[in-house]
Amino acid sequence: MGPFVKWAGGKTQLLDALRDNMPESFNTYYEPFVGAGAFLLSLTPDIAIINDINEELINVYLKLKDNTQELIDLIESFDKEICNKEYYLAKRDCYNQKITHHILDIETAALMIWLNKHCFNGLYRVNSKGLFNVPYNNRKAGSSIDPNNLKAIGEYLNKAKVKILAGDFAKACESAKKDDFVYFDSPYIPQSDTANFTDYTKTGFSYEEHLRLSVLFKELSAKGVKLMLSNNDVPLVHELYQGFNIKSLEVRRNINRNANNRKGQEVIITNY
Template structure:
C-alpha cells in the first residue's frame, strides 16, 4: 500500500521536456492511496515515481536512449559515474559526443557509454533539453554553462538504490503494450507529450515520431479500458479545448505549472495544465 507519507523525495537525474518536478505539490493532492502496482508509461525524468517511491512499479517509454539510462543507473551506477567524470564541458568536445549517433559505430557503444552520453548532453546542452531531429539524432546546441554538474554522484546513487531496493521493472515499450498487464488496484500515471497549445507551439521535438492527436485518442481509449478493469488513472496534459473535450466524461482539474524549457524565454513561466482522473 502506498501512502502519501513517502520517504524524502529523490531528484530526477535528467531534466526532461515536460518534467513534473514543479508540479509535484499539485499532483500529490490528487494521487490516491493504492495497494497494487504503480505504472508510468511515459517516464521522462520520473519525478512522481521518485517522489512516491512505490514498492512495485513498471516504468517504460518508447525512447530507447532514455530507457537505457534508467537501466544503467539501476545496474551499473558506479561505472556510469566513472564514465561521466571523463566528459568535459567544452564546445568542440560537446559536438563531438553529440555526433556519435550520426555514425555507424554508434551501435558498438556500450550501454554505459550511451547512458553517460545522454546525461552529459542533458547537463551541458542549451536549456537542458533532450531534442532529436527527424532521424532521431540529438540536435540541441551547446549550452555554454560555466560549471555544470555533469556527474551528480549523490543523486545517481540514491536513484540507483531505490531502483534496486524496490521491485521496479524497466521496459522500452509503447504505452499500450505496457498497460496490457495492469489490473484492479493498480495506479497509473500518464504524462504523455502534450497537445500543442497553438498551431505553432509544438513541444514534441524531443520525441521521435511525434505524438499527434491520433495518438492522444489512442491513449484515451487505453484510459477507458483501464477504467473498466478497475485501475486508478491520473493523466496530465495541456489545458486545450481538444483535451478537455476528449476527457469530458472524467474528473478534470485545471492547475498551473512552471515551465522552464522553451526556446522562447517569454513563453517560460506559468502555464495551465489539466489533470484527468477516473476516481
C-alpha cells in the same frame, strides 16, 4: 532524489498537485511515459512498471540500476576536461554514432546525461534521422551530476521491484489490473498551432495518439484501474476525457524559448 536529466514536460513543478490528486492506496504503480521520472522518484513505489518509447533514456535507467558506480565514474571522467565547442561536438558525434548503430551501452548512457548538462536549455531533441542535434550551451567546467542523487536512484531501482520497459504506452499497461495505479504524462497537446512538441523522439505524438490514449484510459477505467493523467488545459482534453474528474491548475514551465509563455494552465484528470 530527483530527475537525472532535464526533460521536456518534466513534472518537478507539479509534484505537490500530483501527490494531492493521487489515490490513497494502490497495488502496482505504472508510469508508461516516465521521461525523467520526477513523480516516480518522489513517490518511490515498492512495485512499479516504468516505460518510455525513448530507448536511449530507458538505457540510462537500466545502467543506473545495474552499473551505478561505473556510470558515475564515466561521467566524472568526461568532466575532467575543460569543455569547449569542439569537445562538445566530439561528444555529440560519439553519442550519435552510438545511437545510429543502436549501441545502448554504458557510454551511451553517460553521454546522454553529460550532453543534457552541456546542451542548450537542457533539451533532448532529435532530427528526422533520429540524431541528437541540440547546440552547445557554453558551459565550460563543473560537475555534470550529483553522484549522491544517481546513487540513490540506483539503490531505489534495485531495492524496489521496478520493471523497466522501452516501448509503446499501451503495451506497458497490458498487465494493469483492478486497484493498480497508472499515471499518464504523455507529450502535451499543443496549446497553439505553432507550439511544437514533437521533439521527444523521431515519431512524435499526433492527434491519433492522443485519441488512442483516451480510448485506453476508458478501457482501463472500466477494469477498475486507478488512473491519473496530466496535460495542457485545452478544449481537446476536455472533449477526450468528458465524464472524468478534470481539475485545472496554473503551472510554471521550464522549457519554453519564450519567457512570456513559461506559465500555463494544465489539467489533472482522475477516474476516482
